Each structure stands twice: as C-alpha cells, then as structure tokens.
Amino acid sequence: MNTKLHLHTAFQIDKVDPRIFGGFLEHMGRAVNDGIFNPDSSHADDMGCRKDVLAALKRLDFTTMRYPGGNFVSGYHWLDAVGPREQRPTVRDLAWQSIETNQFGSNEFLELARRMDWSPMLAVNLGTGTPEEARNWLEYCNIDGGSKWADLRREHGYEKPHDVRLWCLGNEMDGPWQIGHMPAEQYAILAQQTARMMKMCDPSVELVACGSCAPDLPTYLEWDRKVLEHVRNEVEYLSLHRYVGNPEDDTPDYLAVSNSIDRQIEATDAVCKSVYHTRKTKQRVYLSCDEWNVWYRARHGEHVNGRGKFAPHLLEEHYNLEDALVSGCFLNSFIRHADSVKIANLAQIVNVIAPIFTRGDDMMLQSIFYTFEMFSSRRNGVALRTSVEGPEYTSSTYGKVPYLDSSAILDGDKLSVFLVNRSLDQPMEVRVCLAGASVQSLVGAECVFGSDPKAANTFESPREVRSCPHDDVAVCRGEAVIALPPMSVYGGTFLLG
Secondary structure (H helix, E strand, C coil): CEEEEEEECCCEEEECCHHHCEEECCCCCCCCECCCECCCCCCECCCCEEHHHHHHHHHHCCCEEEECCCHHHHHCCHHHHCCCHHHCCCEEECCCCEEECCCCCHHHHHHHHHHHCCEEEEEECCCCCCHHHHHHHHHHHHCCCCCHHHHHHHHCCCCCCCCCCEEEECCCCCCCCCCCCCCHHHHHHHHHHHHHHHHHHCCCCEEEECCCCCCCCCCCCHHHHHHHHHHCCCCCEEEEEEEECCCCCCHHHHHCCHHHHHHHHHHHHHHHHHHHHCCCCCCCCEEEEEEEEECCCCCCHHHCCCCCEECCCCCCCCCEHHHHHHHHHHHHHHHHCCCCEEEEEEECCECCCCCEEEECCEEEECHHHHHHHHHHCCCCCEEECCEEECCEEEECCCEEEECEEEEEEEECCEEEEEEEECCCCCCEEEEEEEECCCEEEEEEEEEEECCCCCCECCCCCCCCCCEEECCCEEEECCEEEEEECCCEEEEEEEEEC
8 A cells, every 4th residue: 555644844733742651550450559569579679669660661751640540549548648657557449449558659659750750740639538638738749848738748758849740630520430420510619629729839730620531421521611611720731531442353443543532632622722712711721631541351340349459450451463553543643633632641551551561570561562662762842734645444433544544743853753554454655755854864763563463462472562673664855655564553763854
C-alpha cells in the first residue's frame, strides 16, 4: 500500500505539553505493594522500592505521576499514611475490597517522585472526604512552616515543602461505582468549595475537576457542562478517562478505535469552549486525560474484588501486539490535539493494567512498554497538522479510517513522525511530504511489529513483542519514504534542512 503523509512546518497545532507523557500509580492490587514497593524483594533499595522496576520506569521517562487513586482515593484519608510507620493503621479499602497497610504514603511517594524526576499529581478525597481535609493535605505538602499541618510535615522529617503543583478534585464522581457518587450539581459545589479553600492556602496550584469518565454514561458531556458552570475560574483542567478493548476479537475494528478517542477529546473540548465563550467561565479550561489504556480482559469478578486480601492480583492485563498498536493510536491522538490535551496519564505503571509486570523477583516488559518508550523519547516540540492520502477501510463500530494513523512533532531542525499501520497483512510505503523544509537524513527510528496480533511477552518468552531499530527508510529530494511492516507502530526522527 502506498500512502502519503502531508505536513507543513507552518501548519502548527500547539506545543506538545510534556505532561501528556505521564503515568498513574494507585493503591490497588499489586501496583504499589508487591509492585513498585516491596521491602522484602532482593531488588529493594533504601526506601523499599524495587530497583529493577524503577530502572524500567526510568526508560519510559514519565513527566507527571498521578497518585494515590483512582477509585481508591474516594475512601482514602491521607493522615493514615504519614508519620511513623509503626503507628499507621491497617484499613479496609472499599473500592477494591482489599487490605491497605499505609506503609507507603504521601511522603514516600513524593520522595520517590523527586528521585524519578516526576512532577507529582495528587488526587484528593471528595468521596468520603471534605474540602477541609483536602486543604489540610495541601498545607502539609506545600507550606513552609509555622502552621499546624506544615509543622506536622516537619515533625515527620521533611523540613522543606514538597511543592506539589497539580491536584485532582476527586475521581470519577460521575460514576455510580464511585464511593460518594453524587449528581453533577452536588459535586460541582463541593469541588468549588474545595478549590477555593486550596487556592486560599496556595494560589499557585493547578486544579483538575472531574469530567465525564466514560462516553457511554448517560450523563456524558451534560455532567461536564454543569460542573464547568459552577467551578468558573477555580480550575485549570477538566478530566476525561478512556479505556478501550477488543472483547469481540475483531482486530480491524479494534484498531479503528482512534476515531472514537478523537471524538471524545473533541466533544469534551467543545463543552469547555462553549462554557468559556458564553462567559460562564473566566478562563479557558484544558483537558487532562488522566486515565487511559487498554483494559477489558481483567475487568469483572475476581479481577476487581480483592476479597479482603493484601496486595491481591487485580486488573492484571496481559498485553499483546494489537494493544501496542492501539496505545500508539492513543498517543497519536493526544499529539494531534496538543491545543486541548495538556495532561495524560497512562493507567497504570506496574502490574495493574501496566507496561511492567513482576512475578516474585522477576520482571517482564509488556508490549505497550515499547510503544510508550518510543513516543516519550521524542516528545519535545510543536505538533504539526497531518493529512493522510492513502487507502482506507470501514470499521463496523467506528466507521471509515485510513490504514495509516499518524502524528508529527517539529523540534527546531528535527522532525519526529509516529505511524501505525493498521493493516493485518499488507506492508505500507509511507512518503513523508514535508513543505517548509526538506528532510536531510534519518537520525534514528524504532518499530514494533509482528505477524500475529495476539503475540505477547511472557516470563518464559519476554522478547516476543519489542521495539527494534528500523532503518528501512529512503531520503530523496527532501522527502522520506518509510517502509512499514503490517501491524506495526513506528517512531522516527529526521534531520531537516
């Protein structure tokens, strides 16, 4: 298949916000306990965190990290997990029906974030919590001293403030499954009160209000409008969440899900713009897609109920090649919508719907790991508008899509292109037609591909799906021609002249 990707250096969308390459760590299953934090592991460092897991996470180079939930946060009280560990209570988490020991809490996470160079993104409890509890946590984290909660942090051994800039006002409060679920108007008032108290404490923080967490909920978009009309000038971002899957085992249909991802982003952004232009908010609210991933296999029954156990095996998805391609479609969509999507968090990072999987002291990298690494290493610059000229197909669920899904980032004299060939059996020749500059040479490229969409890594065969250097590129007369295998996701950087 021959396809042209048309780009122009002057047709710019916006700067790609590095925060779209964020992650999410929630107290559920084996994400924190027996995942990132395991003092009994032979890999444990001085904090009790696994050095092998941290080394893998370093490769992904996350910019932000959302914590501690997720559904978990709607029953979480931050005071349970600070101070001397021997005095911290063991509690029952109702969201995932698990036992939480609170041995890893705010200070441990924020210390880890410093070591990993993550910008922390804390979510406050607006399920069973109060605006005052949220404000107190902010004071504990961000205020220098001389007041109750700031001084408590200092008593706990952290003299300097943690300086947390990003805060989420609850989690998925539109979802009937959420602890403290409430109507939009009630949540909006609670979020408004919380936001005002937090900004009275620290005016420099940025806040994320809960938007619609799934496009199939009956309150989709109407919830967003009502919330934005109340919070007015108090928040900077509105959240949206998206999980996708292939329950019907229809790979071509599944690979077309990018249409739906684009529509959700554009519809939510349209609500933000509408409320802004009707003067019901005083500032433009941007999007925080702070949970996204493939999740459908481990979504019911024993996969979501911890049955009163500590670190149970929950939401442990095993990813394959087609999932790696879909994760590329997610990231392409975020780059194409750089003018509206400013934050995005891969949910999650270890064991629970994650790119990294552990078993005892062993560790394995899943297929989606390599896609994220490929994009994250090329994230700097300005997103360019893309126009694809080539063959298309019609998906039964999502409509017509080109076989090529794409995005591009211009960074000075370098151009990075990201491509997904959705064809199951046809290679593709992609001609990158760039106006405003000429392609001079290939700096470097990787590709994830294979012949079986169900191919997946295991502990026994950990390299079935991985990225490989890809130099099957011809540069001639200022253009690049890239040869893509069937079912592939590609990231390449070119030097311009």
